[in-house]
Every structure is written in structure tokens, then in C-alpha cells.
């Protein structure tokens with residue numbers, strides 16, 4: 449018999465809850481992040497079977513290990529089929545080294561994988577109970593558009609997205625602001641961390657409790673579980689079949705939600721040799737791995753991989769929890785994780801903008817593989833790893849580097865580096881000429897609070 453997985457808070461000061469509660473709450477009442485108390489296992493024979501299955505079939509197989517006691521099988525099957533109606537290309541670079549393109553969803557970002565599934569899960573519960581929810585989220589670019597698109601038109605959900613005015617590209621902005629309906633978009637004259645801080649204050653404000661706030665940021669457990677799937681998919685499709693084969697995954701990282709999906713996959717039984725965690729110049733995590741001391745970067749540094757301009761990754765507390773430590777929401781470590789084990793599993797590396805640009809140029813010119821700044825950060829991280837550890841510098845070693853956005857989302861940068869314009873996928877073409885709806889606001893919590901209270905009154 450399978451048992452229902454319960455979820456605990458990484459701050460350990462809140463009651464354990466069901467999946468549904470964790471999903472609808474987002475953040476735990478003690479401001480910790482929800483983590484599954486036990487991690488379901490997928491036996492290697494089952495992973496073999498994934499080799500001939502479609503992405504949505506694998507998504508069902510993997511997510512149902514967490515969710516099968518939570519909702520009817522049929523509902524989950526329909527959700528994954530509806531959410532994953534686009535391809536997930538695995539592009540060969542050379543030998544057994546691949547780029548996994550997670551950029552074919554409606555917003556051309558890997559965040560579609562998590563957001564579309566979470567939207568459907570939340571909607572499922574709300575509809576059944578005839579309840580309303582206000583989703584508040586801060587974005588440095590891609591989360592906002594993925595969330596806005598994932599919840600667009602859902603009857604029981606309103607969405608407010610905050611973004612730093614100067615840190616998102618025109619196209620990222622248009623993907624959020626051209627929707628309308630139940631989606632409201634707010635521009636702030638600050639940084640991503642400022643947006644995130646306003647959102648966090650709203651969540652802990654008792655005056656707003658009646659609004660039924662929820663977070664759809666990468667902290668929500670409903671986003672984490674779907675992000676486990678593509679690691680299984682990549683391995684099952686690309687493995688050569690040799691005994692004891694293990695994969696290297698390189699993950700360009702900002703808030704560490706993507707990477708946590710991979711870590712969970714490994715803990716569920718996926719054979720992973722190492723995760724390469726590649727950050728941009730916001731190097732708080734690589735430094736932590738080196739020194740054991742954690743210092744967040746405030747304010748975060750502006751890099752061309754803008755969705756990774758994060759000075760304190762919000763999912764870090766989960767990674768620390770997975771290695772037996774405790775980190776609170778401020779980044780203070782109450783109990784150290786097993787650093788030796790972390791170092792055995794993870795190679796963390798910070799990539800400069802200059803390296804990122806050079807990587808975009810080299811991978812295109814050498815292999816004909818087009819990357820954008822986030823995916824290039826991941827690939828540069830993988831190259832750093834195989835140079836430092838030559839035993840892995842072997843073309844038979846399976847290596848999968850994640851491309852997290854479509855190159856056409858960063859046309860200015862690509863044009864500067866390669867003197868060409870990447871072709872727009874249809875999802876991005878559509879928004880070009882639609883009307884935008886944006887609300888501008890100063891960087892004050894009081895302003896934001898009245899905005900939230902007023903919005904409710906209008907309805």
C-alpha cells in the first residue's frame with residue numbers, strides 16, 4: 449500500500465500538512481518551505497519503461513508517486529496531458545552530451561513545466577470547494593509570464609505579478625501584460641529582491657489574511673514536483689544502456705527550484721553522478737560550497753541571464769534540509785548540512801557574463817547549437833566541470849545541460865554576439881501587437897498594501 453506523503457516546513461515550527469494544504473498555502477505559517485516527509489522511490493525497472501513513453505506519460509508516472517492518494521487518477525492523467533502538449537527536444541552537442549530544450553511551452557520558458565501543472569492542481573481543488581484565491585508573485589522575468597499564462601482565465605483565481613521595471617526584457621513584459629482578465633501586472637522601480645520582499649511582507653500581514661493569498665513562486669510545492677519529471681525523461685531517453693550508467697546534469701540556477709527538482713529525482717532513485725549548479729555572477733552558493741559560510745548578495749548583481757539575478761535563492765532552505773541542515777528564510781543556518789555529502793553530489797560554479805557570451809558564440813560556431821544566456825551559463829558550468837575533473841571529460845559520459853528559455857526571448861544579446869536574429873516561436877509572435885496593461889507603483893509596502901485591499905473592493 450502506498451501512504452499519503454505529508455509535508456513539513458523547513459523551519460520545523462509549523463504543523464505537517466497534506467499536499468493540498470501545502471499547495472494552497474505556498475509558504476508555511478512559520479515562513480519555511482514545505483518539503484515531503486518521505487520521498488517515494490521509482491525502481492530502476494520502471495525507469496527502463498520510461499524509455500518508450502511520452503513526456504506526459506512519464507509525467508503521470510513520476511508525479512503520481514506523490515499525488516495518487518491526493519486526487520483521482522483520471523484527474524491527474526487529464527492534467528498532465530493538458531499541461532504537457534508540447535515537445536521536449538533533446539539536442540545532441542557531441543558524443544553523449546546533450547542540451548535539453550525546456551523552451552517549447554506557451555511562454556517559451558522552462559517555468560511553463562511547473563506553472564501549468566500547478567495552475568491545474570490549484571484550480572482542481574478550488575473549483576471543487578467553490579473558493580477564490582489571490583495569487584501574488586514576484587518575478588525577475590520568466591516566472592511572471594509563466595504564472596500569468598498558467599492561471600489566465602481560471603475562474604477561481606486572481607493573479608498579481610510584481611516585476612522590477614528595468615530588469616525584464618520587452619518580450620518578457622509583453623507576455624504578462626497583454627493578457628488582462630484575471631491577471632494584473634505591477635511594475636516597480638527596484639530590483640527583483642525588492643519585489644520579492646513586498647510579496648513576503650504581504651504574506652505575513654494579518655490585515656490581508658481575508659484576501660486568501662497564495663504564492664506561486666518557485667517555493668510552492670506544486671511547482672517543485674513537476675520539475676522532477678524532465679530529469680527522468682532525459683535519462684530514460686538518452687541512456688546508452690550500459691550497466692551502472694549515471695548522468696551528469698548541468699542546471700543554470702537562480703532560485704534553485706529547477707535544481708531541487710533534479711535533487712528530488714536523484715533521491716527517488718534516478719542514477720545521477722553529479723549536479724553541476726551554474727549561477728551567474730551572483731555567486732553566493734558556489735562560495736558557500738567552497739567555504740561553508742553563507743552570505744547572501746544584497747543587492748543582487750545584474751547579469752545578462754536576468755532570470756538568475758538572485759542574491760539569496762529562495763529554495764536553498766530545501767536543499768539544506770535534504771542534507772540534514774536547517775536554514776531559515778533570512779538565510780541563517782541554524783544547523784549545518786552535511787557539506788561533504790553536498791560536495792560529493794554537487795559541483796557549484798559561478799559564470800561571468802563574459803564567459804556566458806563567449807559560450808553562446810563558441811557553441812554556435814563549433815556545434816551549430818544556439819543557446820541564450822541562461823542555457824549558456826549551464827553549458828559553461830558543464831565545461832568548467834569536465835575541465836576540472838578530466839575523468840568525466842569523455843564523450844561517452846552522459847551529460848545533459850538544461851536550456852531554460854528560448855533564444856528568441858533574448859534577441860538583443862544574441863544579435864550582438866552572433867549578428868543574427870533567432871526565429872520567434874509562434875507563442876512569442878502572438879503577443880507582439882497586443883495591447884499592454886501595466887500598473888506602476890513606488891517601492892513602498894504601504895502603497896502595495898492599499899493596492900491589494902482596493903483591488904478586492906472593486907470586485
Ligand SMILES: *Cc1c(COP(=O)(O)O)cnc(C)c1O
Pocket residue numbers: 557558559589590591666700701702703704705706707755756822823852853
Ligand atoms: C527562472 C529561470 C532560471 C532559474 O531557475 P530557478 O529554478 O530559479 O533556479 C533559469 N533560466 C530561466 C530562463 C529562468 O526563467
